[in-house]
Amino acid sequence: xxxxxxxxxxxxxxxxxxxxxxxxxxxxxxxxxxxxxxxxxxxxxxxxxxxxxxxxxxxxxxxxxxxxxxxxxxxxxxxxxxxxxxxxxxxxxxxxxxxxxxxxxxxx
Amino acid sequence: xxxxxxxxxxxxxxxxxxxxxxxxxxxxxxxxxxxxxxxxxxxxxxxxxxxxxxxxxxxxxxxxxxxxxxxxxxxxxxxxxxxxxxxxxxxxxxxxxxxxxxxxxxxx
Amino acid sequence: xxxxxxxxxxxxxxxxxxxxxxxxxxxxxxxxxxxxxxxxxxxxxxxxxxxxxxxxxxxxxxxxxxxxxxxxxxxxxxxxxxxxxxxxxxxxxxxxxxxxxxxxxxxx
Numbered sequence: 001x002x003x004x005x006x007x008x009x010x011x012x013x014x015x016x017x018x019x020x021x022x023x024x025x026x027x028x029x030x031x032x033x034x035x036x037x038x039x040x041x042x043x044x045x046x047x048x049x050x051x052x053x054x055x056x057x058x059x060x061x062x063x064x065x066x067x068x069x070x071x072x073x074x075x076x077x078x079x080x081x082x083x084x085x086x087x088x089x090x091x092x093x094x095x096x097x098x099x100x101x102x103x104x105x106x107x108x
Numbered sequence: 109x110x111x112x113x114x115x116x117x118x119x120x121x122x123x124x125x126x127x128x129x130x131x132x133x134x135x136x137x138x139x140x141x142x143x144x145x146x147x148x149x150x151x152x153x154x155x156x157x158x159x160x161x162x163x164x165x166x167x168x169x170x171x172x173x174x175x176x177x178x179x180x181x182x183x184x185x186x187x188x189x190x191x192x193x194x195x196x197x198x199x200x201x202x203x204x205x206x207x208x209x210x211x212x213x214x215x216x
Numbered sequence: 217x218x219x220x221x222x223x224x225x226x227x228x229x230x231x232x233x234x235x236x237x238x239x240x241x242x243x244x245x246x247x248x249x250x251x252x253x254x255x256x257x258x259x260x261x262x263x264x265x266x267x268x269x270x271x272x273x274x275x276x277x278x279x280x281x282x283x284x285x286x287x288x289x290x291x292x293x294x295x296x297x298x299x300x301x302x303x304x305x306x307x308x309x310x311x312x313x314x315x316x317x318x319x320x321x322x323x324x
Contacts, residue, residue: 005197011245012311017199023146029193031117031145031163035273037247038239055247057143059195069311076313083313085245087275089221090308092198097118097184097191113305131254137301139253139271164293165251167303200306203285205226205292205299 002102003091004065006058009084010076015054021075022058025067031057035095054083059094060106063085111199111211112173114166117143117192118184125160126183130166133179136214139165161192167202168214219307219319220281222274225251225300226292231270234291238274241287244322247273269300275310276322 010018015032022030035055058068069086077083093101118126125142131189143163166176177194185191202211224235226234231248238246251271274284285302310319 001198003195004308005195006314008176008287029146031143031161033143033163033249035247035249038245042157053247055249059193073311073313075264077316079314081314085275085313085319086311087219087221087307090217090306091195092112093177093196095114095181095194097116097181097193098187098273100181100185103193110307111303113303137254139251139252139269141249141271167301198301198306200220201285201304203289203302205289205301206223206295206297208293210287211301 001090001092002061003090003094004060004062005089006060006065006068006072006086007089008056008072008076008086009037010056010072011078011082011084012052014076014078015056018072018075021071022068025071025073027058027060027068029058033057044059048061051082053082059091064106109198109200110169110193111202112170113197113199114168114173114176114180115197116164116180116184116194117145117161118164118180119186119190119192120160120162122184123164124184126164126180129179129183130164133175133208135166135168135176137166140144145202159190161190167199172214217306217308218277219310220278221305221307222276222281222284222288222302223305224272224288224292224302225253226272226288227294227296227300228268228270230292230294231272234272234288238284239286241283243274243276243280243284245274248264249273257274267298269298275307280322300323308323
């Protein structure tokens with residue numbers, strides 16, 4: 001597949017610095033949503049095991065994936081159990097609505 | 109893979125008309141979330157470079173993908189740099205919870 | 217691909233019991249977002265055809281997928297047309313931010 005989606009679920013405290021670092025390395029676009037969830041860090045015997053995280057989604061080309069993943073990990077890592085995850089999914093097609101064209105690079 | 113996911117990140121001003129057009133062409137279901145993000149249109153030197161867009165997600169079968177993508181582009185396109193993107197991802201399985209069965213078509 | 221993403225779009229009334237059952241079968245993490253949408257249940261001639269559902273996302277390994285899907289269906293099913301769907305997508309990579317490592321199992 002010609003494209004990838006990188007999804008990161010990170011601590012909301014790290015969202016601003018991750019966004020800034022991704023812009024610095026030239027990531028031309030991303031989406032952010034707030035999610036609730038539990039993970040490695042959850043105390044399942046507590047009533048408030050659901051914590052708030054931020055989910056970042058980036059569509060990109062395969063050769064940019066490693067730099068994006070490493071930048072997110074470098075910036076979001078604290079060593080705590082709620083640091084979150086970064087996942088990479090295959091993407092078949094990416095169209096720019098403005099130009100109606102399939103993207104040839106990652107400048108969506 | 110037998111199914112596809114179409115994700116469109118569009119200007120919220122276009123959400124209502126895109127939803128109406130998708131219903132007209134027979135799309136039987138979709139989900140909408142509001143997302144914040146930046147893209148081609150962002151002014152990285154501005155403090156408010158994060159704009160609000162709508163993300164539409166549609167699960168469908170491969171033969172319906174092109175009509176859905178073209179309908180979204182036709183309806184959401186303004187020519188501005190914040191028009192957004194449409195992406196297509198492979199999907200392995202789609203189950204209807206009501207019937208417990210794997211979907212045979214796109215009427216989820 | 218070594219990983220899968222299970223996405224379930226369910227009635228919000230069923231969210232709490234689905235989360236509890238998923239913890240009981242050992243699902244170590246999940247994310248939840250509220251979505252609006254329409255589906256099989258929608259009355260397209262009504263103005264309020266957009267209903268609120270919950271979207272659950274779980275990253276896991278292939279051998280756990282069937283148990284997760286069946287648990288969600290068992291718990292969320294009412295027989296009504298707004299019961300929702302469960303879908304399975306391929307995932308290429310899952311990194312834990314805390315350890316910087318690719319996940320070897322589903323304890324993300």
